[in-house]
Amino acid sequence: MDRDYKESSNDDVNVIMKKEEIERREEQGKEEEEEDEDEDSKVAAPAPAPAAWNKQITVRGIIASILVGSIFSVIAMRLNLTTGVTPNLNVSAALIAFIFIRTWNKILLKFGIASSPFTKQENTMIQTCIVACYSIAIGGGFGSYLLGMNKKTFELSGGATILGNTPSSIREPQIGWMTAYLFLVCFIGLFVLIPLRKILIIDYKLTFPSGMATAVLINGFHSRGDKMAKMQVGGFIKSFSLSFIWGLFQWFYTAKEECGFSQFPTFGLQARKQSFYFDFSLTYVGTGMICSHIVNLSLLLGAVVSYGMMWPLISKLKGDWFPADIPESSMQSLNGYRVFISIALLLGDGLYNFVKILHATLNNFYRKNILHSCGVNQQDKKTLNDLKKDEIFMREKIPLWFGVLGYITLALISVVAIPFIFPELKWYFVLLAYVFAPSLAFCNAYGAGLTDINMSYNYGKVGLFFIAAVSGKEHGVLAAMAACGLYKSIINISCILMQDFKTGHLTLTSPKAMLLSQAIGTALGCIVSPLSFLLFYKAFDIGNPDGEFKAPYAIIYRNLAIIGVQGFDALPQHCLQLCYGFFAFAVAVNLVKDLSPKRVGKWMPLPTAMAVPFLIGGYFAIDMCVGSLVVFLWGKMNLKKAELMIPAVASGFICGEGLWSIPASVLALARINPPMCMTFSSG
Numbered sequence: 001m002d003r004d005y006k007e008s009s010n011d012d013v014n015v016i017m018k019k020e021e022i023e024r025r026e027e028q029g030k031e032e033e034e035e036d037e038d039e040d041s042k043v044a045a046p047a048p049a050p051a052a053w054n055k056q057i058t059v060r061g062i063i064a065s066i067l068v069g070s071i072f073s074v075i076a077m078r079l080n081l082t083t084g085v086t087p088n089l090n091v092s093a094a095l096i097a098f099i100f101i102r103t104w105n106k107i108l109l110k111f112g113i114a115s116s117p118f119t120k121q122e123n124t125m126i127q128t129c130i131v132a133c134y135s136i137a138i139g140g141g142f143g144s145y146l147l148g149m150n151k152k153t154f155e156l157s158g159g160a161t162i163l164g165n166t167p168s169s170i171r172e173p174q175i176g177w178m179t180a181y182l183f184l185v186c187f188i189g190l191f192v193l194i195p196l197r198k199i200l201i202i203d204y205k206l207t208f209p210s211g212m213a214t215a216v217l218i219n220g221f222h223s224r225g226d227k228m229a230k231m232q233v234g235g236f237i238k239s240f241s242l243s244f245i246w247g248l249f250q251w252f253y254t255a256k257e258e259c260g261f262s263q264f265p266t267f268g269l270q271a272r273k274q275s276f277y278f279d280f281s282l283t284y285v286g287t288g289m290i291c292s293h294i295v296n297l298s299l300l301l302g303a304v305v306s307y308g309m310m311w312p313l314i315s316k317l318k319g320d321w322f323p324a325d326i327p328e329s330s331m332q333s334l335n336g337y338r339v340f341i342s343i344a345l346l347l348g349d350g351l352y353n354f355v356k357i358l359h360a361t362l363n364n365f366y367r368k369n370i371l372h373s374c375g376v377n378q379q380d381k382k383t384l385n386d387l388k389k390d391e392i393f394m395r396e397k398i399p400l401w402f403g404v405l406g407y408i409t410l411a412l413i414s415v416v417a418i419p420f421i422f423p424e425l426k427w428y429f430v431l432l433a434y435v436f437a438p439s440l441a442f443c444n445a446y447g448a449g450l451t452d453i454n455m456s457y458n459y460g461k462v463g464l465f466f467i468a469a470v471s472g473k474e475h476g477v478l479a480a481m482a483a484c485g486l487y488k489s490i491i492n493i494s495c496i497l498m499q500d501f502k503t504g505h506l507t508l509t510s511p512k513a514m515l516l517s518q519a520i521g522t523a524l525g526c527i528v529s530p531l532s533f534l535l536f537y538k539a540f541d542i543g544n545p546d547g548e549f550k551a552p553y554a555i556i557y558r559n560l561a562i563i564g565v566q567g568f569d570a571l572p573q574h575c576l577q578l579c580y581g582f583f584a585f586a587v588a589v590n591l592v593k594d595l596s597p598k599r600v601g602k603w604m605p606l607p608t609a610m611a612v613p614f615l616i617g618g619y620f621a622i623d624m625c626v627g628s629l630v631v632f633l634w635g636k637m638n639l640k641k642a643e644l645m646i647p648a649v650a651s652g653f654i655c656g657e658g659l660w661s662i663p664a665s666v667l668a669l670a671r672i673n674p675p676m677c678m679t680f681s682s683g
Helices: 010-042 059-082 090-112 120-139 151-157 174-189 195-203 209-221 224-252 269-273 282-290 293-315 334-372 384-395 400-421 427-451 454-472 476-506 511-537 551-572 575-593 607-614 621-636 639-669
Strands: none
Touching: 010 621, 059 090, 059 120, 059 282, 059 511, 059 639, 090 209, 090 639, 120 209, 120 224, 120 476, 120 511, 120 607, 151 293, 151 551, 151 621, 174 400, 174 427, 174 476, 174 511, 195 384, 195 400, 195 476, 209 476, 224 282, 224 639, 269 511, 269 551, 282 607, 282 621, 293 334, 293 607, 334 384, 334 427, 334 454, 334 551, 334 575, 334 607, 400 427, 400 476, 427 476, 427 639, 454 551, 511 639, 551 607, 575 607, 607 621, 621 639
């Protein structure tokens, strides 16, 4: 069950988050859905049919989507540019959409203005639009392949001293080309799988656990009454206010880079030098509350192995393994080991899961198609409730010609336009991508429907390596990163749309409304995400490995492209052997998890989660483990209330401090500095 695994290479970590988050709620969700089905079968009078698709999309819903989607884009961008770890915010989006419209209706009622009822279809539409919007901030490459093109990442990767890392491979972020590129590579993903939606959702009955879990929550919001809603709204408002005020309070003590509560040496000054401290970030405490315990503990284990053991030991080999007269940030120094070993963990985990999902896809295809052709009927018996969902899902058809014509038209436009944005990426490589994209998108969506693991980030890396290898040393790095975004965006957007179709199927929402909502959200994301990125880029030191906004995946993606261009010559001494070891470790851990899932596998760490602290340290892993501790203790005291309130409280923590980043960025741009500096030194 994939829940983050949603890239920004983030993607890598996000897949885990999506996967693990659902496991915590899936049993409860299935039980609730079964109860709903039983109730439906007992009711004598049929429930009123949902409104027509154009009635499910409302003006207030679009306004709510624009406001909340823009805020979520800023929040996701901040998470993306700090640690690169972004939790799945689908639940938060559904909850805040519910809070927003309920509050809207109450305000209008106080003025004597009656408003139309808030339905679960409208809630689904708003949630779809919000998710589509902030997904561009996560998966649009702002913390990975797009940022990896800038001059700072070029210099951090070794500059012109590294073969293939040429000055011509620099492209500084600008609002114009980024917005145009996103519109070209993201919108086409909406048309890829439209003709196959019936096959994936109804014929193959794929579960898409992320979509199913969101549907269960939305159905719950509209069936459990006002008492639950009031509790969740109250919890969200309190945690949001606390987080926002705490962000404001901390700002007063951060006159310089090394000042503030984030510099507090929680475990002592020596531990702080190795990045082990609690930095008082309620954003990552909330993130830890959403993620499962195994994700957070894997992050902590990665921090202990890397910054607690390996990097101090390798540092002592300066002058032996790597030259003593080069800076630590060089790719030929300690930073090279950090980057390439984390890449080995990511590739080992990603490749294993890629093969696993491909095997599951082919195996499922065999059972459903080959056995069916032999006369073996494996169809499950459908309830009246299932038939009703299927009938509503297929009632308003999206014509086949619409999907085919839209895909071909946008593909032709992209083949012409993308080489103008990136002359290094030749038109025939773009055409080749669009020829293979539909089959790759189908395989990815099918696998995600079975396992909830969105592998689009892996397809993006395959495209990156292929284009890097065939484009030559002069232009290969820039062309490879542009191609990575092209492959990944098409495959990712189409998979997200299928997950949303599953949510719509279970909440009786029209597919036409879902498609239009996704299109509105995608367009909004293509405009808002570059703006929010440039807000951070102009206000803060993005990509500084010693600063707050480390953006660790930018250097990872650039070095992946460099490896694709020149091979393993880019690695420092003995790094290749260490990479082999950690690649094998990632594969072995996954094998153990699959071969013995109950006895040993449940104690195995997640290699992708372990890889993140190898680059940025352990401070945020400690924050997230504090979130896990809060969830654990709350569950021990009152499990029912904890399950109800944790998503609301965690969302408040994430949104409050995340929203504070907007005024903080404006103050930084206006050169208004905090009045005080709080720092710590040895006694």
